[in-house]
Amino acid sequence: MSEANKGDGxxxxxxxxxxxxxxxxxxxxxxxxxxxxxRLGDVRxxxxxxxxxxRDRRTSSRGMAYxxxxxxxxxxxxxxxxxxxYVLDQWLGTTPWLFLPLVILGFAAGVRxxxxxxKKVQAEVAASTGGNIGRSVPDGxxx
Amino acid sequence: xxxxxxxxxxHRIFPINIFGHDVSFTNSSMYMLIAALAVVGFLVxxxxxxxxxxxxxxxxxxxxxxxxxxxxxxxxxxxxxKFFPLIFTLFMFIFAANMIGxxxxxxxxxxxxxxxxxxxxxVFVTVIVAGFWKNGFRFLxxxxxxxxxxxxxxxxxxxxxxxxxxxxxxxxxxLFANMLAGHITLKVFAGFIVMLLGAAGTVxxxxxxxxxxxxxxxxxxxxVAFLQAYVFTMLTCMYLNDAxxxxx
Numbered sequence: 521m522s523e524a525n526k527g528d529g530x531x532x533x534x535x536x537x538x539x540x541x542x543x544x545x546x547x548x549x550x551x552x553x554x555x556x557x558x559r560l561g562d563v564r565x566x567x568x569x570x571x572x573x574x575r576d577r578r579t580s581s582r583g584m585a586y587x588x589x590x591x592x593x594x595x596x597x598x599x600x601x602x603x604x605x606y607v608l609d610q611w612l613g614t615t616p617w618l619f620l621p622l623v624i625l626g627f628a629a630g631v632r633x634x635x636x637x638x639k640k641v642q643a644e645v646a647a648s649t650g651g652n653i654g655r656s657v658p659d660g661x662x663x
Numbered sequence: 664x665x666x667x668x669x670x671x672x673x674h675r676i677f678p679i680n681i682f683g684h685d686v687s688f689t690n691s692s693m694y695m696l697i698a699a700l701a702v703v704g705f706l707v708x709x710x711x712x713x714x715x716x717x718x719x720x721x722x723x724x725x726x727x728x729x730x731x732x733x734x735x736x737x738x739x740x741x742x743x744x745k746f747f748p749l750i751f752t753l754f755m756f757i758f759a760a761n762m763i764g765x766x767x768x769x770x771x772x773x774x775x776x777x778x779x780x781x782x783x784x785x786v787f788v789t790v791i792v793a794g795f796w797k798n799g800f801r802f803l804x805x806x807x808x809x810x811x812x813x814x815x816x817x818x819x820x821x822x823x824x825x826x827x828x829x830x831x832x833x834x835x836x837x838l839f840a841n842m843l844a845g846h847i848t849l850k851v852f853a854g855f856i857v858m859l860l861g862a863a864g865t866v867x868x869x870x871x872x873x874x875x876x877x878x879x880x881x882x883x884x885x886x887v888a889f890l891q892a893y894v895f896t897m898l899t900c901m902y903l904n905d906a907x908x909x910x911x
Contacts, residue, residue: 584886585894588837596833601825622825625818629826633833 586641593637594630601626667850671774671843691778694770698759706755727755731896738900739907746903749789753782754896761842761888765881773891774842776835783835786899794906805909834898838891845884852877 541549605622609615675687709724717725731751735743757773764771772778794802806823807816855873859866 585890585897588841588890589833589894589898592833592837592840593829596836597825597829600829600832604825604828625821626825626829629822629829632822633826633829 586637590634590637593633597630597633598623598626601629667847667854670770670846670850673775690770691772691775694760694763694772695778698756698763698772701763702755702759727751734897734900738897739904742907743900743903746789746793750896750899750903753786753899754892757782757838757895758889758892761892762885764842764846765884765888771842771846773838774846776839779835779839780831782838782895783831786834786902787831790902790906793903794909797907798909802906802909805905830898830902834895834902838895841887841891845880845887849877849880849884852880 601622601624602619604626605616605619608618608622612618673689673691675689676693677688679685679687705720706724706727709718709720712718712721714721728751731754732744732747735747735750739746760772763769764774794805798804805827806820808819808823811819852873856870856877859870859873
């Protein structure tokens, strides 16, 4: 009796008549608390997994958008370089001495486009993954 | 096997001829009109209540606004909101056209390069006009990057000029090629089903395979329809940002 009193610091706050819990009630209580902890943990980890999946989906759709963009950017620059060279050649009658260097310049422009796009995406990814390159986002504390 | 290109044919619905130019109202024009009316109808209908707590439709319309406005603010800052009407219209039109094109039996407006090229040129000309309007000749700084030694400057400038002129090409080619390729793939795989069913003997049993593929590709096409509208809009923002802040 005295031992139960000593151990149960919260017995005063309990409304139950008689106040103290018997040893088997206490064990059941502890089990329930432990069960609740486990369920809470499950829910939390599921939430975290869902949030992570959502973030992955967003990142991967941005990645797809990026991939679709880069291929055509490279090709378009070569096409434009070639086209400018071809038209100038037809006009000046210098075939193929402007076409060839301009195709190469077009390729250089394409690579430059891709590199520029890569740098931009890299910065975005660094920002969204919490690298400290990102710009700060205003929140409630900034008011 | 049905011709996979047939779906892109143009037909005159109302033949119109102005000064010897054929400007007939075609099926393409009709689906452009349908896409535009669908967007306007959706937005007007969804925003009719203007409730503080939005209904489902209203929150869809608000999401569309927030999505495009967020994209503009991210790439251009608040200054870029001047271009919001143009960019929002482009996004909604391309998205609606792509989505309507996925309904069986319809015509995909964006699978014709003349349409996407017109949209890309609209953006290209806007960039040039807005760039000179805002910055005068400082806009040409776009072709002269900072910190380049004088002796390689002609080369770098030439590369920058080619890069600048490649923009409308890649801008229009990407949307057009993705829509065209996706629709041809769908048609070809759907044609396989019919071919296999018509084949003799146990080969018939293979028919479900292309059917499964078609279901998967259709899902992918929905993603592509959205992604291409998104990419087109995002690049529009990026290019217009160059017009506002050349030399960055």
